[in-house]
Amino acid sequence: MKKHTAKITSKSIEQSGLPNDYKIAIAEYIWNGFDANASKVDINFDANEVTYINHFSISDNGSGIDISTLEDTFGNFLDSQKANSFSTTGFVKGKKGKGRYSFASFCNKVKWDTTFENKEKFLNYTIEIEKTDSVNYTVSEEKKIQTSGTGTKVVFDGFFGLTSDLLESEDFIEFLAREFGWFLFLNKDKNYSLTLNGVEIDYSSIIADTDTFDLDVGEYDFRISYIRWSKNIGDKYYYYFLDNDKLEKGRKHTSFNNRGIDFHHSLYIQSNYFDSFKETKVDMPTLSFQINQTDGTFKSLISQLNLFLSNKEKQFIKENKADELITSYYKKGIFPKFKANAYEKLRQQDLENVVKEIYCAEPKIFQNLNTTQSKTLVGFLNLLLDTEERDNILLILENIIKLSEEERTELAEVLENTQLQRIITLVKFLEHRHYVVKVLKTLVYDLEKFTNERDHIQKVIEANYWLFGEQYHIVSADKNFEILLNNYLQFIKDKGEKPVVKKLNRKNKLKRPDIFICRKVYTPDPNSKEDTIEENIIVELKRPSVVIGDKQFRQIEGYLRYIVEEEQFNSQNRKWKFLLIGKKVDSYIIDLYENQKNKSKKFLVQSIRNFEIYAMTWDDIFTNYHLKNRHLIDKLEFKDTVLEELKEKGISLDKEASNVLTMQISSDQAS
Numbered sequence: 041m042k043k044h045t046a047k048i049t050s051k052s053i054e055q056s057g058l059p060n061d062y063k064i065a066i067a068e069y070i071w072n073g074f075d076a077n078a079s080k081v082d083i084n085f086d087a088n089e090v091t092y093i094n095h096f097s098i099s100d101n102g103s104g105i106d107i108s109t110l111e112d113t114f115g116n117f118l119d120s121q122k123a124n125s126f127s128t129t130g131f132v133k134g135k136k137g138k139g140r141y142s143f144a145s146f147c148n149k150v151k152w153d154t155t156f157e158n159k160e161k162f163l164n165y166t167i168e169i170e171k172t173d174s175v176n177y178t179v180s181e182e183k184k185i186q187t188s189g190t191g192t193k194v195v196f197d198g199f200f201g202l203t204s205d206l207l208e209s210e211d212f213i214e215f216l217a218r219e220f221g222w223f224l225f226l227n228k229d230k231n232y233s234l235t236l237n238g239v240e241i242d243y244s245s246i247i248a249d250t251d252t253f254d255l256d257v258g259e260y261d262f263r264i265s266y267i268r269w270s271k272n273i274g275d276k277y278y279y280y281f282l283d284n285d286k287l288e289k290g291r292k293h294t295s296f297n298n299r300g301i302d303f304h305h306s307l308y309i310q311s312n313y314f315d316s317f318k319e320t321k322v323d324m325p326t327l328s329f330q331i332n333q334t335d336g337t338f339k340s341l342i343s344q345l346n347l348f349l350s351n352k353e354k355q356f357i358k359e360n361k362a363d364e365l366i367t368s369y370y371k372k373g374i375f376p377k378f379k380a381n382a383y384e385k386l387r388q389q390d391l392e393n394v395v396k397e398i399y400c401a402e403p404k405i406f407q408n409l410n411t412t413q414s415k416t417l418v419g420f421l422n423l424l425l426d427t428e429e430r431d432n433i434l435l436i437l438e439n440i441i442k443l444s445e446e447e448r449t450e451l452a453e454v455l456e457n458t459q460l461q462r463i464i465t466l467v468k469f470l471e472h473r474h475y476v477v478k479v480l481k482t483l484v485y486d487l488e489k490f491t492n493e494r495d496h497i498q499k500v501i502e503a504n505y506w507l508f509g510e511q512y513h514i515v516s517a518d519k520n521f522e523i524l525l526n527n528y529l530q531f532i533k534d535k536g537e538k539p540v541v542k543k544l545n546r547k548n549k550l551k552r553p554d555i556f557i558c559r560k561v562y563t564p565d566p567n568s569k570e571d572t573i574e575e576n577i578i579v580e581l582k583r584p585s586v587v588i589g590d591k592q593f594r595q596i597e598g599y600l601r602y603i604v605e606e607e608q609f610n611s612q613n614r615k616w617k618f619l620l621i622g623k624k625v626d627s628y629i630i631d632l633y634e635n636q637k638n639k640s641k642k643f644l645v646q647s648i649r650n651f652e653i654y655a656m657t658w659d660d661i662f663t664n665y666h667l668k669n670r671h672l673i674d675k676l677e678f679k680d681t682v683l684e685e686l687k688e689k690g691i692s693l694d695k696e697a698s699n700v701l702t703m704q705i706s707s708d709q710a711s
Contacts, residue, residue, distance in 0.1 A: 058141055062202050063215045065142035069098045069194050070216075070234065072139055074223065076102030076192065083236045087204030096147075096207075097195045104156030104190040107165060107182050114140065114167060114177050144171045148198030155190050162187045171198075207236070217243040218273050225250065226265055226286060226308055246270050248304075251352075255344060258337040260313040264345070266352065269304035279345060281317060282310040290319040292333070295346055296353055301361050301403050303353050307345060313337065354400045362396040365406065369395075374414045376422050386469065391422050470669060476504045477665055484623055484658045488584040494518065497581050498554055505557050507661055508577055508619060512557035515576075520550045525608060531558055532574055553599055555579035574614045578603075582622035588655055589626040593645065596620045600651050618653040620645075621661065629655045 059065045066083070073081040078100035085096040105113065143150040152167040165182040206212060216234060221243030224232050234241045249268040254261060281290040296303060313331070320332045331338065369375045378388040395418065399406055409417065480500060483491045491497065501507065502517040515531055516524045522543065558576045580596045582588060596618045603609045603616060632645035632655070639647055643660065646653040 058144055060145050062146045062206065063212055065145045066098070067216075067219050068139040068142040070220065072194075073098065073100030073102050073192065074232075076100065076104065078102030078191070079227075079230060079232050081234050082238075083207075083234075085204060085207055085237065091203040091205045093199050093202065093204055093207075095195075096199070096202075097193055099191065099193040101189060101191045104192055105152065105154045105167070106156045106158070107163065107179070108158075110167075110179065140169070141174055143169075143196055144174065146199060146202040147196045148172070148200070149196070151195045151197070152192055153195065154192040155185065155187060157190050162190065213241065214246065216241045217246050218269075221246055222267055222306060222308065223286075225267065226282075226310070246273075249352075249356075255341075257341045257344065260311055260337060262313065262341065263310040264348070265308040265310070266348070267306050267308075268352070268356065269306070272302075272304055273306070277305050278307075279342070280306065280308045281314045282308060283314045283317070284310070284312045286310060289314040289317045290333075292342070294349055296349055301353075301357060301407075303356050305349065305352070307349065309341070309345070357400045357403060358396065361403075362399050365399055366392055366395065369414065369418065372411055372414070374411065374418055376419060387422075387425070390425055391418070394421060394425060473504075473506070473665075473669075476500065476507075477662055480658065481662060484584045488623070492583045493554065493581040497583070501555055501579070501581060505555060505579075507665065508555075508557065508579060509559070512559045512575075512577065515556045515558050516553075517555055518552050519556075520552050521602060521606075522549050524553065524556050525606075528556070528558065528576075529608070532560070551599070551602070553578045554581045575617075576614060577617045577619060579619045579621065582620070584623040584658075586622055587624045587626050588620055588622040588629055588657075590628045592620055592622065593629065593632070593653070593655065596653060597646065600646075600648070600653060604648070604651065612650060614650065616651045618651070620653065620655045621658065623658055625655055625657060 059068070070081050070083070081098065081100045083098050085093055087093045140150075148171045150169055153164070154167070155162055155164045157163075162185055163182045164185045164187075166180040168178040169176075213236065216236070220234050220241065224234060224241075224243055225247065246269055247267055248270040249266075251264075251266040253264050255264050256262075277294045277296060278291040279294055280288055281292070283289050294305065294307065296305065317331045317338075323334050333339075366375075375388075375391070378384040395406075398421075406414070406417070480497070483496050483500070498518060502514070505512060505514055513531060515527045519527070556576070556578050558574055560574055578596075578599055580592070580599070582592060586592070600616070600618055629645060633643070636644040636647060641647075641652070641654075643654040643656045644652060645655045
């Protein structure tokens with residue numbers, strides 16, 4: 041029988057699967073340079089004013105193309121000497137001998153001007169291929185030249201579909217950074233570079249995080265290089281296995297693909313272990329002189345890499361994605377509404393922490409849920425967190441999603457840690473409040489003759505107005521009515537509304553209420569969907585030596601009359617409370633209590649429309665605080681006096697002690 045040789049034509053080469061994207065085509069020539077052991081590859085071009093390219097070349101300082109091996113490289117199609125390449129594009133990788141024909145996607149002709157070394161002599165020659173006759177290539181005579189090194193310059197000619205604006209575009213530059221960034225990063229200690237018209241490609245913009253470390257597994261050393269990309273690199277996430285020369289010998293999907301959290305990552309593992317590594321399609325041991333994925337060292341390596349990546353993912357979620365999830369949940373109304381008091385804020389913070397920590401431990405729990413499902417999940421977490429059933433969260437989660445033993449352990453630790461953190465926060469919170477009350481008691485009872493309202497009590501209350509309500513905002517402290525009014529208007533104005541400075545021309549406008557606090561309350565109104573009411577409290581403080589009686593009542597009643605008569609204050613949508621506070625009340629105030637008894641409001645001494653006056657002793661304030669928090673205070677066994685602390689500091693019971701306590705409490709509150 042007579043043998044026949046299959047005919048290869050220029051058309052068959054063109055239809056063999058060459059890249060049709062100019063970026064990938066150009067990348068092939070760059071990779072060829074790095075494959076030839078180049079440390080520097082330069083892309084150079086110039087064009088006229090209408091972006092037509094006059095010159096375009098890619099140069100490298102690699103080993104050049106040895107003319108003696110030309111038949112084994114350019115002479116073969118779909119068969120190449122080159123068994124490996126650095127390229128990660130998945131196109132040619134130097135294995136099929138097609139990369140040299142990539143020019144056909146954007147030009148008609150290509151020429152290689154190459155210099156190689158042979159027996160300590162530098163020889164130079166050129167190779168040319170034309171698109172219309174790509175099955176043939178032309179080689180010039182080699183000639184000896186005087187030069188300082190080897191390398192290859194690929195010159196392109198006869199352009200179509202490629203203009204200078206494409207080569208200058210951000211898209212092309214970003215592609216180069218994405219395609220070659222990992223390789224340049226791995227070889228940064230060798231000063232590898234890729235330049236475009238003399239400007240080095242900066243790959244740092246697409247790398248968000250890196251980590252490099254050595255790992256010993258069995259008798260082998262592995263150099264691990266982790267990269268988290270700032271954006272999707274257009275490929276799945278792999279472990280890349282590189283031999284000692286950084287040539288790719290295999291790759292494996294990481295277990296962190298398709299998780300929907302933008303954790304774009306790659307791991308490059310370099311070791312002489314991979315010099316004899318060869319992946320096989322079947323998980324069966326291979327020849328004795330080769331290693332594949334069934335090897336014990338390889339399995340142990342993958343196990344440790346998975347653990348490393350898991351920790352990196354959790355760190356990424358905690359630092360980047362968890363806050364985004366919480367923000368989006370608030371925007372979508374998924375989080376329940378919490379009241380403005382301090383305890384509710386602690387509950388809110390606890391829920392946020394638990395959601396964040398569970399999201400870090402297992403992001404898929406929160407993915408692919410619609411709004412109703414998300415509300416249900418967050419809602420039941422919120423309900424359970426505030427009960428003794430907190431530990432049952434783990435059991436419920438296991439019914440929602442299948443958890444591994446490791447994930448179960450992590451979530452159990454999360455719930456335990458967040459519970460502990462919540463307890464610590466609550467204890468510190470209560471401890472500070474208890475300390476404030478202790479200081480006030482000391483000022484009022486033990487330092488009575490030295491304490492005054494402006495220098496001592498006023499300062500403490502300014503920083504701790506929670507004593508009169510958790511949800512309030514301080515509008516003014518020891519300011520006259522004109523300043524008070526403008527601060528108030530600033531607080532109640534709508535978003536985007538410019539504040540207007542108001543002037544008061546009335547008598548007594550310079551009177552200075554001690555504390556003015558305010559809050560907005562949204563209450564249903566049958567005549568509208570929502571009605572806003574402002575609740576306002578004006579507090580008048582009296583030094584311990586003053587007994588509250590007729591004179592003090594007339595003073596705060598004067599404040600009430602001023603508010604009633606000022607048209608900018610007296611809307612029916614505003615409720616006003618006036619609190620008169622001192623160490624003791626006289627019989628006049630006790631009689632006023634009796635007159636208001638039918639209103640069933642403790643401490644009320646006068647009520648006019650939406651205005652109320654209350655008279656309270658400091659003991660009333662302290663008792664209210666203790667009744668609200670007694671179950672926790674009694675359990676925590678806080679100390680009830682600061683006198684011992686003062687004595688330990690060498691401070692006697694005098695005016696200095698009053699000032700020290702006031703400054704201390706103000707400093708604590710600020711910090």
